[in-house]
Amino acid sequence: MKGWGIDMWGRLSLEALPHDIVTIGGVVGGGLAVLAGVAALTYFKKWGWLWREWITSLDHKKIGIMYMIVAVVMLLRGFADTLMLRAQQAVFGAGDGGPISADLFQQVFSAHGTIMIFFVAMGILFGALNLIVPLQIGARDVAFPLLNSISFWLFVAGMMLMNLSLAIGEFSTAGWLAYPPLSGLEYSPGTGVDYWLWSIQIAGIGSLLSGINFLVTIFTMRRKGMTLMKMPIFTWSVVGSMALVLWAFPILTATLAMLTLDRTIGTNFFTSDLGGNPMMYVNLIWAWGHPEVYILVLPAFGVFSEIVPVFSRKKLFGYKSMVMALMAITVLSFTVWLHHFFTMGAGANVNAFFGIMTMIIGIPTGVKVFNWIFTMYKGKVSFTSPMIWFMGFVVTFTLGGLTGVLLSVPGIDFQMHNSLFLVAHFHNMIIGGVVFGLFAGITYWWPKFTGFYLHEKLGKIAALCWIVGFLVAFVPIYILGLMGAARRLDSYDPSLGWQGLFVVAAVGVLIIGLGVVVQVAQVAYSIWKRKELRAPHDAWGGRTLEWYAHTPVPEYNFAVLDTVKSRDEFWQMKQENRFRSKSTLLPIELPKNTSAGFLIGMTAGLIGFAVIWHIWWLVVIGVIAVVGLVIWANLREETEFELSVGEILRHEKSMKRAGL
Amino acid sequence: MLEKVEKLIKQLSSFLTMKRIYITASLGLVIAFLVMFLMLPGKNIALLDPKGLIAEQQLDLLVFTTLLGLVVIIPVFVLLFVFAYKYRASNKKADYQPDKKDNVLLEIIWWGIPILIILLLSVVTWVTTHQLDPYKPIESSKEPVKVQVVAMQWNWLFIYPDHGVASVNELPMPVGAPVEFSITADAPMSAFWIPNLGSQTYAMNGMTAKLHLVADKPGVYPGMNTNINGEGYAKMRFKANAMSQAEFDAWVSRAAGSDNHLDWNEYTELSQPTKDIPPRYFMLHESDIYDRVIAKYMDHGGGNKSTDNQNSGHNHEGMGH
Numbered sequence: 001m002k003g004w005g006i007d008m009w010g011r012l013s014l015e016a017l018p019h020d021i022v023t024i025g026g027v028v029g030g031g032l033a034v035l036a037g038v039a040a041l042t043y044f045k046k047w048g049w050l051w052r053e054w055i056t057s058l059d060h061k062k063i064g065i066m067y068m069i070v071a072v073v074m075l076l077r078g079f080a081d082t083l084m085l086r087a088q089q090a091v092f093g094a095g096d097g098g099p100i101s102a103d104l105f106q107q108v109f110s111a112h113g114t115i116m117i118f119f120v121a122m123g124i125l126f127g128a129l130n131l132i133v134p135l136q137i138g139a140r141d142v143a144f145p146l147l148n149s150i151s152f153w154l155f156v157a158g159m160m161l162m163n164l165s166l167a168i169g170e171f172s173t174a175g176w177l178a179y180p181p182l183s184g185l186e187y188s189p190g191t192g193v194d195y196w197l198w199s200i201q202i203a204g205i206g207s208l209l210s211g212i213n214f215l216v217t218i219f220t221m222r223r224k225g226m227t228l229m230k231m232p233i234f235t236w237s238v239v240g241s242m243a244l245v246l247w248a249f250p251i252l253t254a255t256l257a258m259l260t261l262d263r264t265i266g267t268n269f270f271t272s273d274l275g276g277n278p279m280m281y282v283n284l285i286w287a288w289g290h291p292e293v294y295i296l297v298l299p300a301f302g303v304f305s306e307i308v309p310v311f312s313r314k315k316l317f318g319y320k321s322m323v324m325a326l327m328a329i330t331v332l333s334f335t336v337w338l339h340h341f342f343t344m345g346a347g348a349n350v351n352a353f354f355g356i357m358t359m360i361i362g363i364p365t366g367v368k369v370f371n372w373i374f375t376m377y378k379g380k381v382s383f384t385s386p387m388i389w390f391m392g393f394v395v396t397f398t399l400g401g402l403t404g405v406l407l408s409v410p411g412i413d414f415q416m417h418n419s420l421f422l423v424a425h426f427h428n429m430i431i432g433g434v435v436f437g438l439f440a441g442i443t444y445w446w447p448k449f450t451g452f453y454l455h456e457k458l459g460k461i462a463a464l465c466w467i468v469g470f471l472v473a474f475v476p477i478y479i480l481g482l483m484g485a486a487r488r489l490d491s492y493d494p495s496l497g498w499q500g501l502f503v504v505a506a507v508g509v510l511i512i513g514l515g516v517v518v519q520v521a522q523v524a525y526s527i528w529k530r531k532e533l534r535a536p537h538d539a540w541g542g543r544t545l546e547w548y549a550h551t552p553v554p555e556y557n558f559a560v561l562d563t564v565k566s567r568d569e570f571w572q573m574k575q576e577n578r579f580r581s582k583s584t585l586l587p588i589e590l591p592k593n594t595s596a597g598f599l600i601g602m603t604a605g606l607i608g609f610a611v612i613w614h615i616w617w618l619v620v621i622g623v624i625a626v627v628g629l630v631i632w633a634n635l636r637e638e639t640e641f642e643l644s645v646g647e648i649l650r651h652e653k654s655m656k657r658a659g660l
Numbered sequence: 661m662l663e664k665v666e667k668l669i670k671q672l673s674s675f676l677t678m679k680r681i682y683i684t685a686s687l688g689l690v691i692a693f694l695v696m697f698l699m700l701p702g703k704n705i706a707l708l709d710p711k712g713l714i715a716e717q718q719l720d721l722l723v724f725t726t727l728l729g730l731v732v733i734i735p736v737f738v739l740l741f742v743f744a745y746k747y748r749a750s751n752k753k754a755d756y757q758p759d760k761k762d763n764v765l766l767e768i769i770w771w772g773i774p775i776l777i778i779l780l781l782s783v784v785t786w787v788t789t790h791q792l793d794p795y796k797p798i799e800s801s802k803e804p805v806k807v808q809v810v811a812m813q814w815n816w817l818f819i820y821p822d823h824g825v826a827s828v829n830e831l832p833m834p835v836g837a838p839v840e841f842s843i844t845a846d847a848p849m850s851a852f853w854i855p856n857l858g859s860q861t862y863a864m865n866g867m868t869a870k871l872h873l874v875a876d877k878p879g880v881y882p883g884m885n886t887n888i889n890g891e892g893y894a895k896m897r898f899k900a901n902a903m904s905q906a907e908f909d910a911w912v913s914r915a916a917g918s919d920n921h922l923d924w925n926e927y928t929e930l931s932q933p934t935k936d937i938p939p940r941y942f943m944l945h946e947s948d949i950y951d952r953v954i955a956k957y958m959d960h961g962g963g964n965k966s967t968d969n970q971n972s973g974h975n976h977e978g979m980g981h
Contacts, residue, residue: 367774406725484706
């Protein structure tokens with residue numbers, strides 16, 4: 001037992017501060033950005049506003065917007081990582097040295113993958129779900145508003161831990177999925193893997209809670225008359241995605257917990273000896289990891305299934321087929337995880353089975369592509385920026401589908417596994433599928449929540465930069481894979497002649513970077529010119545209920561809840577001109593603000609930090625605090641407030657007076 | 661100030677017509693692809709330039725699957741652009757049917773054709789997965805060469821038990837003779853890959869993975885680790901040197917007569933984390949080094965240390981074998 005003076009702060013000491021110039025630069029840059037934000041809030045006296053209107057809010061729309069903001073900031077950080085990786089491989093990889101050491105390079109690609117999946121893609125996804133799903137099913141809120149706030153703040157806590165690793169300690173060097181034994185105590189004794197574990201563990205629990213919340217919301221809170229087969233297709237895609245969250249995230253939680261126990265108290269679940277089995281980890285992490293891909297991509301499919309009919313001014317081709325395809329993908333995505341490690345020595349029967357199951361997923365996915373294309377058939381297609389994203393999506397996603405089928409054949413995968421061909425393939429699916437889909441969705445739904453359009457031309461330029469940049473960045477990566485280049489190389493033999501292609505790839509990333517700059521400019525310019533870009537309730541000639549709500553959407557979403565009669569309800573209402581409500585206005589109950597979500601999230605983050613640094617007394621305090629907070633949050637008596645009929649009427653009138 | 665900015669933006673905007681933007685984007689793509697294409701001649705595009713039977717079969721499979729995929733992809737691209745052009749909103753002549761009924765026949769076609777294609781590909785997959793199983797010996801008139809591979813942090817050790825020699829970071833092999841690799845790791849999970857010769861396999865602690873390859877043409881082919889296993893991961897390369905039988909025999913006798921002796925002490929030193937050891941040859945002084953490397957990880961706790969490597973090694977072979 002050492003004295004308090006030494007032991008009190010566990011492993012934490014001044015040694016944890018960054019030493020190399022690149023990391024210090026990142027910390028200073030990030031720190032300055034945070035300081036600027038704090039200074040601005042103080043100068044404009046906005047702290048109270050931030051607390052009352054945002055941090056403690058349980059309004060699903062505000063939580064959605066906060067998810068979006070955090071995710072977009074993380075996108076910029078993840079993209080900064082990309083620039084470092086590309087610069088290293090294009091400029092310094094063929095020689096020796098350069099400003100990025102092998103160790104730092106490995107931290108950067110581990111952080112890049114972790115951030116992009118957990119804090120960008122998942123963040124934008126949950127942001128979109130929060131904003132759209134309740135409106136689309138004609139509800140006033142999600143099923144569990146407080147749980148929703150807790151989920152969001154757990155996500156933020158994970159994000160903060162992830163970024164704290166830059167300033168205090170280090171990040172994992174074991175890749176975004178941290179296979180043991182590399183991620184075990186023997187080979188990674190530092191705090192890096194612990195940061196990785198706790199940031200995604202905390203964020204992951206938030207995701208699981210959100211999954212439950214949205215499933216319950218969709219199954220129990222749909223507007224009267226909206227049977228399952230009348231549900232908008234985006235909501236269907238969310239059902240698939242959230243069912244996967246519900247089934248897959250517990251696997252992640254358990255797997256991370258076992259690795260945490262291995263690292264923290266010396267158990268042997270995944271060690272090489274003493275009966276541990278690292279192969280079990282690889283199986284478990286992909287039993288979550290493969291469904292995770294579909295958790296992200298199904299809602300992107302849903303977005304395009306909304307956009308294509310609206311901009312073709314025609315109903316979706318083959319709605320039933322689309323629902324069947326979505327559900328087929330949902331179920332099948334649990335039967336393919338082993339294709340991530342055909343080279344781990346399974347027998348030919350096992351490999352062949354998982355290869356064939358993987359190909360089968362290609363069938364419903366292909367059907368969806370044909371249905372989207374035939375939605376344009378005999379329609380009136382206007383090529384707004386969401387449609388440019390759609391065209392780019394079909395081209396890139398189909399190419400990714402082809403390379404995916406190649407990789408699903410074990411005989412071919414033996415040659416391509418862990419090569420840059422694989423890296424190009426999954427970026428093909430994530431960028432071409434998920435990112436394009438989410439950007440299309442943001443452009444499409446933006447006017448609903450802000451009251452103005454995003455500038456169209458800038459949007460089209462950004463989309464083109466992304467599409468062209470993607471192809472220029474990743475076609476050379478595919479070729480390098482065919483040349484036998486492995487992934488994650490901080491250096492390579494210059495005599496192989498790979499450098500030129502790495503330079504082309506870096507140019508491609510710069511083109512994508514230009515797209516990002518244009519997107520930032522687009523948002524800034526659109527806010528500046530918001531009066532000229534003002535949008536009506538029904539910004540695009542929409543078909544689903546969210547376009548029936550006022551713009552911007554009032555806290556209660558809909559004043560009256562009329563029965564739904566058809567699939568494209570709002571389109572039908574417009575066709576039949578039935579806007580006069582038959583319901584009478586009733587008082588509306590809305591959730592009261594509470595700080596419980598924020599406090600629980602931040603305390604969970606503190607527990608993570610304390611375990612990472614072995615500050616055990618703080619862990620104890622944190623756990624007690626979380627339990628206390630949860631009890632307190634549940635004992636609150638007045639959780640809702642009532643909006644009287646008079647107040648609703650006044651609100652409705654004021655919105656009409658504003659010319660909206 | 662703000663007005664000046666606005667004016668500048670207006671000018672820029674009228675210069676950047678959508679037409680000009682589309683042309684720039686297309687031109688940019690064409691130039692990029694041209695540059696990439698011009699970079700290719702003279703390079704080792706390993707997967708398209710197989711030097712052994714396994715890699716050749718894998719290339720055939722790659723080409724076949726790609727062609728099959730194109731059967732679906734080409735119609736997708738054609739339909740996408742034809743419909744997008746024909747049914748653009750500005751085309752007043754095009755037919756517009758906003759409530760067009762679903763066409764069941766069409767849907768049956770595009771559920772049906774992919775199902776047929778995947779059915780065909782499934783059969784091919786089943787057959788080739790067995791044919792290309794890394795555990796399956798290659799049929800040949802020549803006697804297979806046995807090589808035990810140890811992935812260390814961050815070097816490769818190749819032991820030739822039948823020849824009594826060993827080598828670090830270079831893999832001499834006779835052309836035309838199948839090589840039977842037994843692969844393990846004394847490092848975090850690693851992976852053994854010679855792209856010109858085919859199939860890669862994970863190398864894991866306390867287990868043996870089998871891999872059968874053959875080189876049909878003489879040459880020096882790059883080999884590497886593809887699974888991150890620590891700081892020196894990228895430097896963990898080797899050269900597979902395919903040579904004639906006579907050259908191989910000469911190499912074996914050179915190595916067997918060398919002063920470098922590989923015993924457990926020498927191995928322990930060699931397996932310390934280091935990068936970039938230049939290729940070195942050894943006379944194999946102790947024949948059980950590979951088994952002892954595996955046994956290092958066979959501690960099941962409770963003091964029941966198994967010394968029967970043959971037996972427990974078998975239990976720890978990759979899943980399903």
